[in-house]
Amino acid sequence: MNYNAPLREMCFVLHELFDVTAHCDRLGNELDRETIDGILEQGARFAGQVVAPLNRQGDEQGCRLEKGSVRTPDGFRQAYQQYVENGWAAMTGPLEYGGQGLPQMVAACFHEMLMGASLSFRIYSGLTEGAVLALYRHGSAALKRDYLGKLVSGQWAGTMCLTEPQAGTDLALLRTRAEPQGDGSYLISGSKIFISGGEQDLTENIVHLVLARLPDAPTGVRGISLFLVPKFICTAEGEPGLRNAVTCGALEHKMGIKGAATCVMNFDAAQGWLVGEANQGLACMFTMMNDARFQVGLQGLGIAEAAFQGGLAYARERLQSRSLAGPVAPERSADPIICHPDVRRMLLTQKTLTEGCRMLAALTAQALDLEHGAALPEERLAAGRRAALLIPIVKALLTDVGQEVASLGVQLYGGHGYIREWGMEQLMRDSRITQLYEGTNGIQALDLIRRKVLGDGGEQLHLLIEQLLAQVGECRSEPLTGMAKAVSQRLLEWRNLSAEVLDACRCDPQEIGAVSVDFLAYSGYVLLAALWLRAAERACAALAAGSPDCAFYQAKVQAATFYWRRILPRANAHCEALRGGAQCLMSLDEAHFAF
Amino acid sequence: MNYNAPLREMCFVLHELFDVTAHCDRLGNELDRETIDGILEQGARFAGQVVAPLNRQGDEQGCRLEKGSVRTPDGFRQAYQQYVENGWAAMTGPLEYGGQGLPQMVAACFHEMLMGASLSFRIYSGLTEGAVLALYRHGSAALKRDYLGKLVSGQWAGTMCLTEPQAGTDLALLRTRAEPQGDGSYLISGSKIFISGGEQDLTENIVHLVLARLPDAPTGVRGISLFLVPKFICTAEGEPGLRNAVTCGALEHKMGIKGAATCVMNFDAAQGWLVGEANQGLACMFTMMNDARFQVGLQGLGIAEAAFQGGLAYARERLQSRSLAGPVAPERSADPIICHPDVRRMLLTQKTLTEGCRMLAALTAQALDLEHGAALPEERLAAGRRAALLIPIVKALLTDVGQEVASLGVQLYGGHGYIREWGMEQLMRDSRITQLYEGTNGIQALDLIRRKVLGDGGEQLHLLIEQLLAQVGECRSEPLTGMAKAVSQRLLEWRNLSAEVLDACRCDPQEIGAVSVDFLAYSGYVLLAALWLRAAERACAALAAGSPDCAFYQAKVQAATFYWRRILPRANAHCEALRGGAQCLMSLDEAHFAF
Incomplete structure (x- = not known):
């Protein structure tokens, strides 16, 4: 492809x-x-x-x-x-x-x-x-001196070793042990699964970051520490030295991303060094969680774009049936399928979700950059809070979109979509992992509600909604009047809904998990609507200014209109579903799900 | 599994x-x-x-x-x-x-x-x-005598050879030729793709039913005839005789259903016999289309059930995190994930979609049976119309559900869902074909609107809605009052919506394709709601009668409630989306989908 x-x-x-x-x-x-x-x-x-x-x-x-x-x-x-x-x-x-x-x-x-x-x-x-x-953020000077330069250049590769067979979402259950050696190093023992690039032939060294427990560590997540465990221990000259006791026990057989080695990694008293404070491993991991989850969101976006390109190319070439309104290519045996409204519906769904998610990614990248790079501490703090709020939405929404848009790619190709040579089915298989790793999308939704909304009483969310409302208020372009009104109604609904959700969750903790996924999806679709309106407003301004690129800007307005009329209605379903409450989820006895 | x-x-x-x-x-x-x-x-x-x-x-x-x-x-x-x-x-x-x-x-x-x-x-x-x-319905006495018995017993297998590389949805484009031989037989030449079981080692003979054109045939679909082309020509003794010139040129490499041979079949002047009248091939195919599409719907249903079973078993065993309301299994390292509301949301979505679709399949099977087996001609006619209306919904809804429920199965397993050994990802890959073959689900939606609703001015649909409304009216069980009201409102909304859609499609043929997929999905969710209400009513009656099986019946009422509160809201999204109109689909120039 x-x-x-x-x-x-x-x-x-x-x-x-x-x-x-x-x-x-x-x-x-x-x-x-x-x-x-x-x-x-x-x-x-x-x-x-x-x-x-x-x-x-x-x-x-x-x-x-x-x-x-x-x-x-x-x-x-x-x-x-x-x-x-x-x-x-x-x-x-x-x-x-x-x-x-x-x-x-x-x-x-x-x-x-x-x-x-x-x-x-x-x-x-x-x-x-x-x-x-x-x-960079947590390592000792010595570790940075030895390992950081070659990791930055890409000569050496890094991994994240978190998951164990019994400990996935729940890292409190992890068992890998670290024994202090008295020389500042530790011996790490245990088995990790799902380690991407745990072993490979691309780099001369691999630096594993491993979560493990010290002997005296408290139970649960407060007893987890982070260790650097290199495949080859760095020599004084900064070269790969002694081979460490960390080995790849097996490769996983997966649905997709088959070119990426997903390894079972065995640590047999492998030498490692503490990164950050003892028992603060989870906190260290958390500081990069935002970035890691943002990256996974981008994976969904990247695949969505690829699937849209594939779908569009095929829809313009493939001849099948005549337009419902009469032949558009009478000289050919049939019309290109892009003339059919339902094919256009699929393409425009691909297009507007993908482009909408790209705008959301940029909005989030802006916050991530300012969190670390803004001049003033209060700017950094504000940006950090904005990023924290947006990250779970980006991770879950963009990867759900990746899967949907890839599946639409398959559908656009008809039977050919199912055939490997055409590439569409691979996109669907590859993207499916993104909804699972780096915290499943269900976990993202819990994070959004519990830590990012309940956590500050809805303050950050409220602030975001107010800013978006103000932007809608500035929208002056006449062709966008209807859309602006709809988006502003949605933003107000979002504000009310989040107040409702906050109340419900405070009364009954089960509501947190009952509303979470629908609330995230609702928030995502409304956010994209606000961003599409902003894009359309910019496009209208460019057209009004007589830009020579008018086809591009007209297409933006048309795409925004499609998003408003045909995608935004999904918010209705999520809104009503989450108002359905926890009771209908919790009342059924575990033994009575099947007979 | x-x-x-x-x-x-x-x-x-x-x-x-x-x-x-x-x-x-x-x-x-x-x-x-x-x-x-x-x-x-x-x-x-x-x-x-x-x-x-x-x-x-x-x-x-x-x-x-x-x-x-x-x-x-x-x-x-x-x-x-x-x-x-x-x-x-x-x-x-x-x-x-x-x-x-x-x-x-x-x-x-x-x-x-x-x-x-x-x-x-x-x-x-x-x-x-x-x-x-x-x-059975269209073959000559001689063909039936020679081939039917062994096909019925399963000793010989049959295939359907429709698709060609340039002719999938649009059979008007097919090119395979049939030359009459003067002895009542024909020589068939051409290449067919996507032929399931085109070649295999399970049966001693394979009987291909092939669409091809006679030399003098009109162009388009009115010039297609159906031929029986056996792998081995039946001898006078009813045994496999001469090897015919039909061969498997290649196997397709597919996303799933890898155990099923999907063949490129080459017919090189292979001997065949006409089934039915010349140039009536499509009509012959149509008589079995209902059955074939019903079967594909069942494929979605079967996979949904398998994925629900897999998901439920894992959710009851897998220990991860504590319940939001406090430990439910304090003696274990963590709680079984079935205690988490979002896991229950996924399981109940699997369960209620699967069971709902099983009821819809039974409703449709009833009509199919009566179409052929009812005593009176008017009963057969009425049942045939009912079946024709339901079939596209069954095919598309049940296969969409199969894919969704399989994907939920993957999600329930977390990272393990992506690993082949656990079986969930295979269900997702296998089920994906069902949305594509036997007419893509987009084609089902067009069939529903164009032939089944517009075709009779909405009469059959109206009749179905009236019957469902009458059933809701008979619902007397007190615990179902709220749900009955909601279902009855939906049925009225469905009636109004179909009137709107009829009007819109009569004014603008592009509306047919613009509303089709959302209209089918809307219809499907409302139909399932009516069937769930019926199931809950039956369950309430059994409980009132003091059935000893009360856990089963209580679970039915609880599942129905979940469907009403958490799944039926999807109808909102489809309703508003289809009201979005064709304009926002058709206005974008083909060249401006991407820049």
């Missing part, structure tokens, strides 16, 4: 909606438009020409475990080398360790491209970025 | 909701309850013990094409032999050709079991039943 990065769309979001150069200014980063566009153009070439061609073959070949070593699919090694040599790995890394310190708002566009081109390929490097973040 | 046929549920639907023995009486079939239950119990054993164990291995092994022969996965051959020897193949076949002539309402339960146990295995026999139907 071809992948063409949606550069025009990305530029619209970055420059016209979010004024990314002004954003860079606020971060003290002097990127100009030309540089940003240049990075994205080169990124598009790398994603489209180097990565995308590996994707199908990676799925067919998968990874192989041979005598403890993992072979990644043909071509991954060469592409990864190019990725490192061209500096793509270091894009977001800290400047003092050789990184380029680019803002998330720009990096997210490149990462979306990588994910759209090949999720499996992207997984190897994505986790390294998480490891860099954890180590 | 285990599969346990839901016998108690099936008995509830057959005996308590639809009084199947009285139904058999109307058909002149003297089946008593004991016999029916005996058949289902034996069927459950066959599905659970013989078929289900083949399913995972069938997925892993797939089919192989070796020198033109297809090898099905290990064990399929033996299980198929047992299927034939035990008489399961002949269940619905006509009595005069050795069939048992069982009504669909009973057979559908067994077929659902087979599909839940292994969709791939079921596909081989399912198409034979379609071929029997076509041949």
Whole structure:
């Protein structure tokens, strides 16, 4: 499958909606438009020409475990080398360790491209970025000196070792042990599952970040510490030295992302070093959770874009049946299926969900950047709260959208969508993992309600809604009057609904889990509506100013209208469902679900 | 994965909701309850013990094409032999050709079991039943004499050869040619794709039903004829004789149903015989379309049941986190996840969609049986119209539900859902085909609106709604007052909505395709609500009568309540979306979907 990065769309979001150069200014980063566009153009070439061609073959070949070593699919090694040599790995890394310190708002566009081109390929490097973040923020000077530079450059890779067979969502149950050695190091013993890139042949060293318990640790999540456990222990010269006692026991057989090695990792008294404070492992993980979940959201977005491109190309080519309003291509044997309203419904659903999610990703990237890079502490605090609120929505909504849009891709191809050669079914299989890992989407919804809404009595959410309402109020373009009214009604409904939900959850804790998924979905669709209105308003302004690019801007208004008329109504279903209450979920006895 | 046929549920639907023995009486079939239950119990054993164990291995092994022969996965051959020897193949076949002539309402339960146990295995026999139907209704006496008996018994298998690379939904485009030979036979030449069981090693002969064009045929669908093309031409003794020039050119590589051979079939002047009249091939196919689409609906239902069983078993065993209302299993390391409201939401969604769809399948089977077996011609006509209206809903809704419920199965397992060994992801991959074949679900929705609603000015739909309203009016059980009111409002809304839709479609043909998918989904959810109310009413009556089985009946009322409060709200989204009109779909220029 071809992948063409949606550069025009990305530029619209970055420059016209979010004024990314002004954003860079606020971060003290002097990127100009030309540089940003240049990075994205080169990124598009790398994603489209180097990565995308590996994707199908990676799925067919998968990874192989041979005598403890993992072979990644043909071509991954060469592409990864190019990725490192061209500096793509270091894009977001800290400047003092050789990184380029680019803002998330720009990096997210490149990462979306990588994910759209090949999720499996992207997984190897994505986790390294998480490891860099954890180590940079919590690691000792010695660990940083030894490991950080090569992780930033991508010469070495990082992993996250959290899950154990009995401990997934519930990390309180984890059993991996860490014995202090008296020399500042620890011996780590235990087994971890679902470790992406736990073993691979792309890098000369792999640095595992492992959650484990110290001997005297309290039970539960307050007794978890974070350790750095390298595959090869770094020598004084900064090179891979002694082989550590960490091995890949097996590869998982999965539905998709077959090019990504998902490993069972065994730690047999492997040497490791504490990252951050003892028993503060979960807190250390939490500081990078926002970034990790944001990245998974981007995976959904990347796949959605790829599926939309695939669906659109096919719909314009495939000839089947005549238009309901009479032939549109009488000279051909049948009309291109893009003439059929239901095909257009599928394409526009793909398009407006994907583009809407891209705007939401940019809004979130803005907050993530300001959380770490704004000049004033109060700005950083406010941005951090905004990011915390948006992250669970981004993770769950964008990955649900990824799966829906990929499934629409399959549907658009008819029977051919089910055939591997056409690529659509792979997108569906690959994207399905994104709804599960880094906290299932159900867990995201609980996080939203419990920690992000109940946690501050709805303050942050209220603030967001007020800001969105104010923006709607500024919408002056005549063609958008109807939509603006609808969006503003929805925002008010959202405000009321969240007040209702807060009350209900305070009275009955079961309501938290009863409303969570529907509340997140509701919030997501209304957020996208507000963003689509903003996009349409910008487009109307450009048209009014006589932009020569009028087809692009007209399409934006038309797409916004579609979103309003045909997608936003989903909020109705979620609103009524969550008002259905916990009682109808909790009353059925566990033994009576089936007879 | 285990599969346990839901016998108690099936008995509830057959005996308590639809009084199947009285139904058999109307058909002149003297089946008593004991016999029916005996058949289902034996069927459950066959599905659970013989078929289900083949399913995972069938997925892993797939089919192989070796020198033109297809090898099905290990064990399929033996299980198929047992299927034939035990008489399961002949269940619905006509009595005069050795069939048992069982009504669909009973057979559908067994077929659902087979599909839940292994969709791939079921596909081989399912198409034979379609071929029997076509041949029985349209074949010449000679063809019936030669081929029908062994197709009914399952010794020989049938296929349907419709699709060509350029002709899927649009059969007008098909190119396969038939040259008359002067001896009553024809030479068939062309290539067909997506032929399930086109070649296999389960039966000694394969009888292809092939759509092709005669030399003088008009263009389009009015120039298509149906031909019987056997792999081995039947000898005077009724045995497989000369090998015909029909070969399997390739096997498709698919997302799922890997145990089912999906073949490219090449006809190189293969000898065939006309079935039905020349140029009436499509009409012949249409007579069995209802049955074929009903069967595909059952596939969705069968997979939904399997996924619900898998999800429920895991949710009762898996320990993770504590209940939001305090520990429910303090003696264990964590609580079983079935205590969490969001897990219950997923399970109850699985349960109520699956059971609701089973009721809808029974309602439809009733109509299909009466269409062919009722005593009076006017009864047959009325039932035929009812079946025609329900079939597109059954096909699309049940297969959409199959996919959704399978995906919920994956989600319930968390990361394990993505791992092949657990079986959930296979259900998702297998079920995805059901939304595509036998007419994509988009095509079902067009069929519903165009032929079944617009076709008679909404008369049949109106009649159905009136009958459902009357049933709601008879609902007297006090605990159901709220639900009955809600269902009756929905039925009135459905009536209004269909009048609106009729008007809109008459004014603008594009509205047909613009409203179709949402209208079908809306209709489906409201239909299920009416059926759930009926089930709850029956359950209340049983409770009032002091039934000892009160846990079962209470669970029915609770499940109905969940459906009403948490699933029926989806109708809101579809209702508002379809009112969004065609304009927002059609205005965007084909060239402006992407830039």
